[in-house]
Amino acid sequence: MRPVFRTKLCDLLGIEYPIVLAGMGSRGKATPPALVAAVSNAGGLGVIGGSGLEPEQLRDAIRRTRELTDKPIGVDLILPGNIPKDTPLTRSEVRRQIEERYPEHAAFVRNIMTEHGFGPHPVDNEFVVANTTGADGSTPGSSNRNMLQQQVDVTMSEDVQVFAAGLGDPSWVTPLAHERGMVMMGLAGSPRNAERQKQAGVDIIVAQGYEAGGHTGWIASLPLIPQVVDAVAPMPVLAAGGIVNGRGVAGALSLGAAGVWVGTAFLASEECDIHDEHKRQIAEGRSQDFDIRKVYTGKTMRSFKNAAIKAWDDAGLDTLPMPYQKILMDDFNSAAAAANRHELHSNPAGQGAGGITAIRPAAAIMEDLVTGAIAALNDVNAKVEI
Ligand SMILES: Cc1cc2nc3c(=O)[nH]c(=O)nc-3n(C[C@H](O)[C@H](O)[C@H](O)COP(=O)(O)O)c2cc1C
Helix, strand or coil: CCCCCCCHHHHHHCCCCCEEECCCCCCCCCCCHHHHHHHHHCCCEEEEECCCCCHHHHHHHHHHHHHHCCCCEEEEECCCCCCCCCCCCCHHHHHHHHHHHCHHHHHHHHHHHHHCCCCCCCCCCCCCCCCCCCCCCCCCCCCCHHHHHHHHHHHHHCCCCEEEECCCCCCCCHHHHHHCCCEEEEEECCHHHHHHHHHCCCCEEEEECCCCCEECCCCCHHHHHHHHHHHHCCCCEEEECCCCCHHHHHHHHHCCCCEEEECHHHHCECCCCCCHHHHHHHHHCCHHHEEEECCCCCCCEEEECCHHHHHHHHHCCCCCCCCHHHHHHHHHHHHHHHCCCCCCCCCECCHHHHHCCCCECHHHHHHHHHHHHHHHHHHHHHHCCC
């Protein structure tokens, strides 16, 4: 028999356990249908990281997930606060401008490729660029209003129960989602952002601490979660950042959260489609191996500290403004992947990786989170006299 472990979040989302797979946008590789469905089937909520998928790829991902589960699922999209008007700024044009205005940066990428023995392999598309891509810095799309609008339209027209808004302002999506009976979540890295998300009409706040993998802010989970819980009460809050076992889940509940939003722990699942090298870094790395830099995307992002990051630190260059840094490094990522040098690629994950030692089926990870949380809560009860 499955253990009982419920909070009010379970009723709100129609799920068995208050555990949500974080939507991770990595061209569909971090949250493939098999992983999303496995988490939902195990009683949690699986969320597709849709930000790096073109609209029809997103539709396909949703439908393939639906073939594997009839339980609630969600889609996460990154909604930029200020969407640039359809600027005709293609990758080629950005590259040309980098060569012209930032020759040192262009030389940095050329040199590091030469040093590691591989040549250029630029990203093979001309999508208009902006700041709406997934955390691994290698996504092609979701880059203008039309693309984003289409991603939202696809999500609204498919069988999806939850919409999660990564960065940005979800106020234009909330009415659409609510009209369709969907639950809206909004990510926040500070109490102020959480209040903004609440004003934008979301139903649940995801409070994401500094420890988290991917794009993240500067406030650690321990101080962040109670502050967000107080700021938006009585709205339910999901705790995110550094939660990789049941003790983390129990801790999050003690801080006032109604559930958890877990990324890195599920990157270390058999169903996850990220490269094996990325999984190896998570299984073998220590917490301090995952650090925050702006090098890959131009925004603060926690990823495995590799030789490319070390070279960037040594070079002492400033981060280029949007979208230049990302376009520069997209081409580097593309070249590293083509040369099968995935240890140099942008590989985001959180500090929680230090507590992960194996790649396991998602259902086993879910089971440990649930039984571990129950054991930790019982343990606290047993050892505290009140
Ligand atoms: C590979 C990767 C990609 C991510 N992509 C997104 C994204 O597209 N949208 C988003 O809202 N959050 C994204 N995140 C952040 C997660 O949603 C989540 O907040 C974070 O993984 C939680 O911390 P943890 O990794 O310590 O569990 C990403 C995180 C990782 C590790």
